Amino acid sequence: xxxxxSSLKYVSKFYKLDQLRPLIIQICSASTDLNFHKxxxxxxxxxxxxxxxxxxxxxxxxxxMERDPSMIVFGEDVAxxxxxxxxxxxxxxxxxxxxxxxxxxxxxxxxxxxxxxxxGSTAMAEIQFADYIxxxxxxxxxxxxxxxxxxxxxxxxxxxVVRAPYxxxxxxxxxxxxxxxxxxxxxxxLKVVIPRGPLQAKGLLLSSFADDNPVFFFEPKRLYRAxxxxxxxxxxxxxxxxxxxxxQGRDVTLVAWGRQLHTMLDAADMARDQLDVECEVIDLxxxxxxxxxxxxxxxxxxxxxxxxxxxxxTGGFAGEIASTVQEACFLSLxxxxxxxxxxxxxxxxxxxxxxxxxxxxxFEAIKKVIADS
Amino acid sequence: xxxxxxxLPAANTLLRLCTMSFTRRPTPFLRKRFHTSSLVTQAxxxxxxxxxYSGYTGDETVSFTTPRYDLYRFEEGPSTDVxxxxxxxxxxxxxxxxxxxMEERCAMLYMDRKIRGFCHLYSGQEAGCVGLESSIRRxxxxxxxxxxxxxxxxxxxxxKGIIAELCGRATGCTxxxxxxxxxxxxxFYGGNGIVGAQIPIGAGIAFAHMYNKEDRICVTLYGDGAxxxxxxxxxxxxxxxxxxxxxxxxxxxxxxxxTSVERASANLDFYTRGDTIPGIRVxxxxxxxxxxxxxxxxxxxxxxxxxxxxxxNTYRYRGHSMTDPGTTYRSKEEIQKxxxxxxxxxxxxxxxxxxxxxxxxxxxxDKKVKKVIQEAVExxxxxxxxxxxxxxxxxxxxxxxxxxxxxxxxxxxxx
Numbered sequence: 188x189x190x191x192x193s194s195l196k197y198v199s200k201f202y203k204l205d206q207l208r209p210l211i212i213q214i215c216s217a218s219t220d221l222n223f224h225k226x227x228x229x230x231x232x233x234x235x236x237x238x239x240x241x242x243x244x245x246x247x248x249x250x251x252m253e254r255d256p257s258m259i260v261f262g263e264d265v266a267x268x269x270x271x272x273x274x275x276x277x278x279x280x281x282x283x284x285x286x287x288x289x290x291x292x293x294x295x296x297x298x299x300x301x302x303x304x305x306x307g308s309t310a311m312a313e314i315q316f317a318d319y320i321x322x323x324x325x326x327x328x329x330x331x332x333x334x335x336x337x338x339x340x341x342x343x344x345x346x347x348v349v350r351a352p353y354x355x356x357x358x359x360x361x362x363x364x365x366x367x368x369x370x371x372x373x374x375x376x377l378k379v380v381i382p383r384g385p386l387q388a389k390g391l392l393l394s395s396f397a398d399d400n401p402v403f404f405f406e407p408k409r410l411y412r413a414x415x416x417x418x419x420x421x422x423x424x425x426x427x428x429x430x431x432x433x434x435q436g437r438d439v440t441l442v443a444w445g446r447q448l449h450t451m452l453d454a455a456d457m458a459r460d461q462l463d464v465e466c467e468v469i470d471l472x473x474x475x476x477x478x479x480x481x482x483x484x485x486x487x488x489x490x491x492x493x494x495x496x497x498x499x500x501t502g503g504f505a506g507e508i509a510s511t512v513q514e515a516c517f518l519s520l521x522x523x524x525x526x527x528x529x530x531x532x533x534x535x536x537x538x539x540x541x542x543x544x545x546x547x548x549x550f551e552a553i554k555k556v557i558a559d560s
Numbered sequence: 561x562x563x564x565x566x567x568l569p570a571a572n573t574l575l576r577l578c579t580m581s582f583t584r585r586p587t588p589f590l591r592k593r594f595h596t597s598s599l600v601t602q603a604x605x606x607x608x609x610x611x612x613y614s615g616y617t618g619d620e621t622v623s624f625t626t627p628r629y630d631l632y633r634f635e636e637g638p639s640t641d642v643x644x645x646x647x648x649x650x651x652x653x654x655x656x657x658x659x660x661x662m663e664e665r666c667a668m669l670y671m672d673r674k675i676r677g678f679c680h681l682y683s684g685q686e687a688g689c690v691g692l693e694s695s696i697r698r699x700x701x702x703x704x705x706x707x708x709x710x711x712x713x714x715x716x717x718x719x720k721g722i723i724a725e726l727c728g729r730a731t732g733c734t735x736x737x738x739x740x741x742x743x744x745x746x747x748f749y750g751g752n753g754i755v756g757a758q759i760p761i762g763a764g765i766a767f768a769h770m771y772n773k774e775d776r777i778c779v780t781l782y783g784d785g786a787x788x789x790x791x792x793x794x795x796x797x798x799x800x801x802x803x804x805x806x807x808x809x810x811x812x813x814x815x816x817x818x819t820s821v822e823r824a825s826a827n828l829d830f831y832t833r834g835d836t837i838p839g840i841r842v843x844x845x846x847x848x849x850x851x852x853x854x855x856x857x858x859x860x861x862x863x864x865x866x867x868x869x870x871x872x873n874t875y876r877y878r879g880h881s882m883t884d885p886g887t888t889y890r891s892k893e894e895i896q897k898x899x900x901x902x903x904x905x906x907x908x909x910x911x912x913x914x915x916x917x918x919x920x921x922x923x924x925x926d927k928k929v930k931k932v933i934q935e936a937v938e939x940x941x942x943x944x945x946x947x948x949x950x951x952x953x954x955x956x957x958x959x960x961x962x963x964x965x966x967x968x969x970x971x972x973x974x975x
Contacts, residue, residue, distance in 0.1 A: 264818040290788035290824040291755045358676030362753035536739045537728030
């Protein structure tokens, strides 16, 4: 890898970019490979079992359904497990009254879920891909988020949880790869949650079911079967609205969520090995409402902040974090805040590796904030 | 008599299959006739406009009887007597076989990881696009959903353009930028990745045709799954209200992803679901029925009668997409049953049984099709991937000088 990059640098002096295309694609592909960083459950979490993200999710829904007899699970093809098999076995265990398929009707699914939740049941709606959520956008933004507010607290759909797989998988193209969290983060009244692995999925999803607000739970589908953690099998939760400091460091604060957090950890490894720079890596976990204090505290001690997400740069949630942090921590900042994000283009098909904010781009940003200060 | 006995075994198979949920049109009953004059000349003209015309000749025609059509708000429907010339029938066979062979080859390419992503195959439904296309004009518009390969071909994209696009190559019909669901050509407004999203767009295209006083119709396709999307009802209301020349076509292949129609739709008569829009249900496995019905509908619509809803009863052999084996929610026997009918084989048998062509002539077509597909695959795999600048071209009508601080063409050097 090292040899490849340095030779690219050398060669690029003499040739036009397009002649280097195969080489660039090769480098980008290599640097967008998933390198999963496992999490360790806390010691007091009790008995654990190894599970991948899919197993962890179905295990969590199983616990929730067992405890809450009013809970129903519905969505496209969920009765036989869903396209990713996250709801596998639930219909057999809880019956087709509680786990059932819906027509292909996303607006209907979400609005139906709002009604079910408003009527007093716990509704777990699955949208097959986060890219398909937009037909239901009106219901989410105008109905779900404002039900409590506009009825003066008489009604709400707090028992609604919508799960949807998001993010790049390597070949998803325009409509199976997008990260829509920023659209929903713009709407007060919703909660938006993204776990970075099987362990967090369990803790955060259980909290989402218990939460009294509509929660949008986006799962990094690239990790579904690619990663395992040891999962506490009991009622173990991670509170919503709290970020986790995944790795402590003194020089630069790196903030990300979902699959991108693993990319940030890779970049932090590179910075440690090649630059002797210690990065503090924070998993935001809940995008809305987000944990400002943990980020402020970290930035005040490091003086440098880099935020990264797969969604495009403009209007992405990184902008919100950067703006809030510069306001609160202006005098502590040693360098301009950096955002490492997808480009402002639709999600490309064959050129996904070029689009992705991979570990090399994150590493570049680390070098930049160190050099700028 | 000799003719009848020759077909007896086939007829028996057909009777057995009649118990299935879709009607099977009895093969070829041959009242061989010769037509002269205008009909034949017309057919001749239209076949030469065919984008993939392979030079078939023969004015000799035969007639067949199609199964009856189910009608809604129509007092009379298309004729069940269908006349077709040798040249046209051979071209239809050629088209259907090309699509079938291409789709099966795509499945192999997908297994080899040469095609990535989401790939929805049209195998089994060929009679739909080929039949419809043979009765509309080249300047009519078509818009469909993600199962778009067959339509891309009949609308004029070459097999090379389709396979190269699937493989993400610069020579693909959308420069390798879209892949399976995103193919476009003149008067073909594409595949569309979001279930049902293309339907109101189709109504809009039809409105534009009407507003511009063009004598064109827009064929707007969707599946039985999308039939439950709210957008469909919004579009149909507008189309009916404003009398738009929009032909809504529901390709009912019995499954919306992994859920059967019975489990997803309260009203299974999709052709009646347009409320004020008249509808017709056609055996979508029978290319001649589709062709005849479309011809009749197009004429009706061009006379300014407003939208029509056509339901094609069809079946997909493969899963929803290549990641779905297609066997968890239906039985192998069910698939086998339809495969025994098979819309391509039905055409082949009809041609041979009616003595329009010999078996060896058809073998020549098979051979030609195989060659075309093989060449397209070789061409695609030898084609380069798109240039890096294609990441940011076509985002806006003009290329911004910088894209968030990065200049197009700048050398991004990693050190």
